Amino acid sequence: MSLSSNLREYIAACFTGLWIESHEHPDALAEIAQLCRDESWRLAVWGIERGLQIAGQDSSEVAGGDPLAAIRSINAVASPDSSALFVLQNFHRYLSSPEVIQTVARQVIEGRQTRAERQYNHVDPENRLIAASLERRWEQALDELEQARRLLRDLESGPPPAVKVSARDRKAFSDVGKQLPGMWNDLAIESRKALLRTLVMGVNLDRGDEGKVTVRLVWRGGLVTEVERQVPIHSRRYSELEERVVNRVRELNETGASTDAIISCLNKEGFIPCRGGEFTTAIIMKLKQRYGIISNLESLRQGNQPANKYTAEQIAAEVGVKREWIYRKISRGIIRIEKNSLYGCYLFPRTKQAVRELRRLKEGKCAHVSF
Structure with missing residues (x-):
């Protein structure tokens, strides 16, 4: 439903004050102005910069910087024969003031009382039974108006007189803050709520x-x-945050980091799983499976290996021995080689010299070989 349709229904239902939130103020004002033209209603707009502007009249600087004067100027827009709309732009900035709140409340209640009185007076005297509900609404509006005026008078009369506090009571009160952590668990729920509201x-x-x-x-x-x-968050699947986590997992995986190393790094860098806590092996494995991240060793097994390296199986075939012979010599320290840090396995130089040295070892012409 459009803004104008909503406004038309609320005004027909005698709502005298409405709170409207919009991210497109010019469009909202244009729609309200069109509604007023269609219904022959009067329209006034107040803003702190341009003051009071009444449709069909020259711009006015009335109440330009005074929110209280702006609210009280509503009476200048009112018409006894039809509805009138008064728009206060960005007025939420002034609602922290008690005076502004009370003045707004009084104007809203006065508008409700005036509308109820007008409806009652328009009823045919012969139909007063039908108008009984209107009379009750009028009386209720009058009561609310009087209450709002009384509150406003109390507010305008100034703050209540200061209460004298003895030195003993002042000292006891000043120690409450220090004792509160110990007293908190002994307080009833209602007492805690009352204290927090204070x-x-x-x-x-x-x-x-x-x-x-x-x-x-x-x-x-x-x-x-x-x-x-x-x-906790129910799910981060395919979210921007999960994308950052996955990118980091992929970066660490490409450096040859183990799953435990990836977990440790993510936890230290402040990444947090969707359900809170810390990353675990199960979480990392799920992410890898979901995004197709495989380890360098698995990539090597699929045939994606450096062009200048032999695997243990490949160099064993070149030398003419079984792969187990290579691993046995490595475990005994006869073949001296370290695991590749990126792939986590033994990789031999893809050179004729490496093959020749291992053949000499096989034939017993040397005691050990180093790579």
Whole structure:
């Protein structure tokens, strides 16, 4: 349903105050203006930069920088014969002020009372039984209006007188903060809630894509505390975060790192699995299988080997011995060679010299061979 359709229904239902959120303010204002033209309603728009603007009239600087004056100028737009819309742009920035909140509440209640009175007066006297509900709504609106005016008077009268606190009570109260950690577990749930409502003005939570939640506590005194917590995520499959993890696994795999080494590196670098905790062998194997990551040794077995190297099986065929003969000589220290760090296995130089040396070893013409 479009914005104009929603507004038309709410206004017909006598809603006197509406909160609208939009990322395209010009488009929203254009749609509201078109609705007012279609329904012959009056329209006024207030903004801190351009002040009060009434459709069909010259721009005005009325209430240009005063949000309270802006709210009170609603009466200048009101019409006894039809509806009038008053748009306050970006007004959420002023809602932290108690005076602004009370003034908005009073205007909304006054609008509801005026609308209820007008509906009641338009009813034919012969149908007063039908208008009974309208009369009750009118009386309720009058009660709410009086309550809002009373609250506003209390607010405008200034803060309540300061309460004198004895030195003993002040000292006991100052020690509460130090004793609170020990007392917390002894407090009832309702007492904890009441204490938090006394100390905290608001709590904001922002959950990021990586499963980190930032909790922002705004205290009564104006101080702000921010805490980050890691929470589980149901799945990161094919997400941007998993892509970064997989790229890192692929980089480490290409260096010949073992699964244990990959796990250790990911945990040290701050990567976290979707369910929290640390990476395990099972998680790494799932990622490798899902993205087709194979070890260098497996790639070697599939025939992808360096052009300048022999495997143990290949050089054994060149020398004319079995592969076991090569491994047996290596285990006895007769063939001295280290495993290749990238592939995790023995690789021999693909040269005639290497083959010749191993043939001499086979024929007993030398005691050992080093590579």
